[in-house]
Amino acid sequence: MDEPVTRRVVCPGSFDPITNGHLDIIGRASTLFDEVVVAVGVNAGKSGNLFSIDERIDLVQRVTADYGNVRVEPIDGLLVDFCARHGIRAIMRGLRAVSDYEYELQMSHMNHRLSGVETLFVAANPLYSYLSSSLLKEVASLGGDVAGLVPDLVLSALDERLAERRAKSA
Amino acid sequence: MDEPVTRRVVCPGSFDPITNGHLDIIGRASTLFDEVVVAVGVNAGKSGNLFSIDERIDLVQRVTADYGNVRVEPIDGLLVDFCARHGIRAIMRGLRAVSDYEYELQMSHMNHRLSGVETLFVAANPLYSYLSSSLLKEVASLGGDVAGLVPDLVLSALDERLAERRAKSA
Amino acid sequence: MDEPVTRRVVCPGSFDPITNGHLDIIGRASTLFDEVVVAVGVNAGKSGNLFSIDERIDLVQRVTADYGNVRVEPIDGLLVDFCARHGIRAIMRGLRAVSDYEYELQMSHMNHRLSGVETLFVAANPLYSYLSSSLLKEVASLGGDVAGLVPDLVLSALDERLAERRAKSA
Amino acid sequence: MDEPVTRRVVCPGSFDPITNGHLDIIGRASTLFDEVVVAVGVNAGKSGNLFSIDERIDLVQRVTADYGNVRVEPIDGLLVDFCARHGIRAIMRGLRAVSDYEYELQMSHMNHRLSGVETLFVAANPLYSYLSSSLLKEVASLGGDVAGLVPDLVLSALDERLAERRAKSA
Amino acid sequence: MDEPVTRRVVCPGSFDPITNGHLDIIGRASTLFDEVVVAVGVNAGKSGNLFSIDERIDLVQRVTADYGNVRVEPIDGLLVDFCARHGIRAIMRGLRAVSDYEYELQMSHMNHRLSGVETLFVAANPLYSYLSSSLLKEVASLGGDVAGLVPDLVLSALDERLAERRAKSA
Amino acid sequence: MDEPVTRRVVCPGSFDPITNGHLDIIGRASTLFDEVVVAVGVNAGKSGNLFSIDERIDLVQRVTADYGNVRVEPIDGLLVDFCARHGIRAIMRGLRAVSDYEYELQMSHMNHRLSGVETLFVAANPLYSYLSSSLLKEVASLGGDVAGLVPDLVLSALDERLAERRAKSA
Secondary structure (H helix, E strand, O other), X not given: OOOOOOOEEEEEEOOOOOXXXXXXXXXXXXXXXXXXXXXXXXXXXXXXXXXXXHHXXXXXXXXXXXXXXXEEEEEXXXXXXXXXXXXXXXXXXXXXXHHHHHHHHHHHHHHHHHHOOEEEEEEOOHHHOOOOHHHHHHHHHOOOOOEOOEOHHHHHHHHHHHHHHHHHHO | OOOOOOOEEEEEEOOOOOOHHHHHHHHHHHHHOOEEEEEEEOOOOXXXXXXXXXXXXXXXXXXXXXXXXXXXXXEOOOHHHHHHHHOOOEEEEEEOOHHHHHXXXXXXXXXXXXXXXEEEEEEOOHHHOOOOHHHHHHHHHOOOOOEOOXXXXXXXXXXXXXHHHHHHHO | OOOOOOOEEEEEEOOOOOOHHHHHHHHHHHXXXXXXXXXXXXXXXXXXXXXXXXXXXXXXXXXXXXXXXXXXXXXXXXXXXXXXXXXXXXXXXXXXXXXXXXXXXXXXXXXXXXHOOEEEEEXXXXXXXXXXXXXXXXXXXXXXXXXXXXOHHHXXXXXXXXXHHHHHHO | OOOOOOOEEEEEEOOOOOOHHHHHHHHHHHHHOOEEEEEEEOOOXXXXXXXXXXXXXXXXXXXXOOOOXXXXXXXXXXXXXXXXXXXXXXXXXXXXXXXXXXXXXXXXXXXXXXXXXXEEEEEOOHHHOXXXXXXXXXXXXXXXXXXXXXXXXXHHHHHHHHHHHHHHHO | OXXXXXXXXXXXXXXXXXXHHHHHHHHHXXXXXXXXXXXXXXXXXOOOOOOOHHHHHHHXXXXXXXXXXXXEEEEOOOHHHHHHHHOOOEEEEEEOOHHHHXXXXXXXXXXXXXXXXXXXXXXXXXXXXXXXXXXXXXXXXXXXXXXXXXXXXXXXXXXXXXXXXHHHHO | OOOOOOOEEEEEEOOOOOOHHHHHHHHHHHHHOOEEEEEEEOOOOOOOOOOOXXXXXXXXXXXXOOOOOEEEEEEOXXXXXXXXXXXXXXXXXXXXXXXXXXXXXXXXXXXXXXXXXXXXXXXXXXXXXXXXXXXXXXXXXXXXXXXXXXXXXXXXXXXXXXXXXXXXXX
């Protein structure tokens, strides 16, 4: 090994909104690599997003502000192109269930074939292994208590947004 | 980010013997981290080993000699203790099937709990996704052709060892 | 153990329509607990329902009439709130495939976290292990024979409804 | 065994468009059976088709022209009815991931129950184990290079169709 | 529903030794049923037991003493015969990984066929989802800290037994 | 297609003893191919065999006697060599659980690589999906009733053998 290389990793997702499960993965990535880029997907997911791209980026930035080596960027288009532009050689993904694993494996092979970028999987923290943004939103929208599953400022944003929606549909 | 940190990763296994599947993972680790330590298990696996610990280390060293940042060490005892002694914060493991995944997840959680060390999983190269040292030895011992599944010098060592065994049992 | 407690369990679902697979689970629940509450989801599933909430409840009531301890209720909102209102401490779910299992596990953890309610899984009867309401409707709508997979009165209701649909779209 | 029977097998799918993964399965089927019927689904998949039924049939015919015993047919309605009409006793399906496997198993049991037709599963070629028509289209539409994953003439058709779409939406 | 029935459930295992994962399942069973019978397998597991049948029963009894409705019994022979003798209609099992699930499903079907006894599965507490007695013993025997994974009195017994073994083999 | 080819398939296993699950697969193979060769493994399984190779072959022959196109042969060595010697281009395997599937997939890829032989998987009959020779022997040896899971003449042979064993160990 010659001169030092900056080791960068990307954590991609839609983060609608960021949960404690996401935050756990980002924090672990930040201890293993020199820089972590959180790539927030511009496009809406299957059932539309609750928060806009700007709101989602803002929430991620605020809850990761304490990490010195985390940066947040929007992403539009192929993840491998994003990696090439940002000098990133590895993607980090949290794994929960087996079904996650298979979809992720498929994407990992495709991304490796497209550009040689590697995907590193880490086991989700057992405390959040059942947690996804979509389940979180479903439970919260039906009045379930999701405190402890998202950072406090995300909880406030979520409550506010769901109240707006209820007001609108009333 | 302050001063540069040496990013080290460990690839543990029994390597009895090292296959092209193992080598693929080690090579990929060597591009992502500053140093790769291959930790070869001293203890025999379930059905005894075909090669001694010294032979297994020697084979790994010879087939990884071209990588400038790969080092081979014997390991005895807990992997987390090995990591602590060598200043390693991450374990890298190749994943093949779902059953792999679950056992590895279990070990990953236990190791994280014991010492905070992280386990990074990468998808096995599809070409070697069906390959394990034990299947390799079973096929080779029944006379099947395993060229292309192990480096050439491992193939020679394997043929020689199996011929010795046949001579003995004759 | 002091005074006798009434042991209640809930079998939730959309039952659009109830199949022999559902009926098998409900029957088994009825032998293990003092009371079984079948909770029929008010909201339409992903692709709309074939039967209205009243029709679905009616069909469930008619095919479970012989069990002395089964009650049918509509459900709207969180299942854990329904359980709290009805004094229910356990949810019973039939498991078919691995993918079922993982989704169900996720919901089970979330529900346990929200209120302490337990989810009890039972293995689907092998005879109905490949059966779901959506596959049933797909096959029946293409003219496949589904007798034996649903109770007779459900079969009649299904045939009638599909005939109506065909008449409308003709 | 009396007089020789013509052994026919069907490879069903939407083939939107046919990939090298599909072609691998069809080629293997053609060596095991006397005749292979490729059944191309008339109806659009979940997210609409990129190619019309005639275009999809045409592409399959052109890339399978060299096999002497492959025939291409449109299919509408139940696969078991198609099998009955064409004197087919077995369906051949490639398997990739575990989630594939479970859905396919469910369909296999249902089809066997409906008519006694058997489903034969073969392991997808590891080289294409991560490949699906939908992932292919997603990657290609975002500008990723998919050469080597589809036959050359399919690649041209795909490029042309995606260019048309881009022109339209511009 | 006529007169009250005593609802009994059995938690079977080898408990060599009992872990916090086992204890979590037993505790949850004790809130859902009138009586819980913990059935401790007399026969040694695959790799021999660390504790004798009497020691294992004693440890289970001491750590479940606070539950008013838990009873501990040795079991030898078929679980369904044990259930018949003790008037038990349901087995309760904790589920961790998918591989657990499939073995357990197989046993569940066989037991149901043999005697009609039902098996109720509950999701393991995420905190202990990676924990098994065999992994626990492996880690502890290599000097890993397993405090928090077993009740304190089990930890003492484990330390003592492993010290005896080390003394013997020295 | 020129002159008719004899389509042969092999059903390999240790058949210690043959169960109704095995018989179901063999029967289905016999309707799809011109000839079915049942290959009975000479070597003992992991925990030793209950029946000798001659006894196992004899039982398979007697329960498949009614099929006109089934032949039984001992197998020793690589399955692909057996296939080459007998002019067989396909292996047929029944699939039960996901864990089966992954091991079988691994073997399928290895066998395809060694000789081009194909493996065709069929879904186990749901009625026998939980059945294996080893579970059968375990249950029978503990006195469980396994009638209906094996052909009658296998049941007699099994009862006799287990009685001999009990007499010996008494």
